[in-house]
Amino acid sequence: MKEKEKRQETIVKIISSQKVRSQEDIKESLKSMGINITQATLSRDLKELKVYKKPVENNEYEYAIPSAMNTIQNGKTTLIKNEVTLEFSGNIAVLKTRPGNAGSVAYDIDSNNPSEVIGTIAGDDTIIMVMREGVSHDELFQSFIKFIPELKRL
Numbered sequence: 001m002k003e004k005e006k007r008q009e010t011i012v013k014i015i016s017s018q019k020v021r022s023q024e025d026i027k028e029s030l031k032s033m034g035i036n037i038t039q040a041t042l043s044r045d046l047k048e049l050k051v052y053k054k055p056v057e058n059n060e061y062e063y064a065i066p067s068a069m070n071t072i073q074n075g076k077t078t079l080i081k082n083e084v085t086l087e088f089s090g091n092i093a094v095l096k097t098r099p100g101n102a103g104s105v106a107y108d109i110d111s112n113n114p115s116e117v118i119g120t121i122a123g124d125d126t127i128i129m130v131m132r133e134g135v136s137h138d139e140l141f142q143s144f145i146k147f148i149p150e151l152k153r154l
Contacts, residue, residue: 004045007035007037007045008049010030010033010035011026011030011045011046011049011051012049012065014026014029014030015051015063015065016065019056019062020062020063021061021062021063023039023042023046026042026063027039027042050065050066050104050107051063051064051065051066052066052103052104052107054100054103054124066101066104083097083098083150083152084096084097084105084148084150084151084152085151085152085154086140086141086151086152086154088137088140091131091132091133091135092128092129092130092131093117093128093130093131093137094126094127094128094129095127095129095151096126097125097126099124099125100125101125102123102125102126102127105122105127106120106121106127108147108148109127109129109144109147109148112146112147114140114143115132116132116135117130117131117140118130118131141153
């Protein structure tokens with residue numbers, strides 16, 4: 001395994017197994033495991049892993065890994081399937097994700113900049129989208145299935 005892959009897998013394990021509220025927390029955990037990392041490298045790794053901050057108690061935040069990416073089971077990192085469902089009401093589309101994953105799915109939608117969508121609003125497990133006038137439900141679904149292959153239409 002390459003050094004970068006090993007480091008990123010270790011970052012996933014750290015974030016998945018403990019409360020991490022700052023990049024410094026991650027750096028310290030890595031350092032205790034014998035992995036020295038610069039702030040710039042850590043920031044790039046977090047971006048590549050699509051790590052995000054989720055709100056927790058007392059108006060604080062902690063780092064989280066998109067649930068579609070990895071989970072730790074018996075000390076091994078394994079891929080889990082992220083089910084995403086799509087439902088419509090007029091020109092409003094509602095995507096439902098696993099808890100804690102709406103932010104990363106909304107990020108993927110916004111990054112792909114689909115012409116069928118005016119904007120997105122993400123919560124913990126739900127994304128509300130406003131569709132452009134004249135766009136059919138099927139057109140939006142076909143656009144999304146290209147970058148959200150696990151998408152199911154209700």
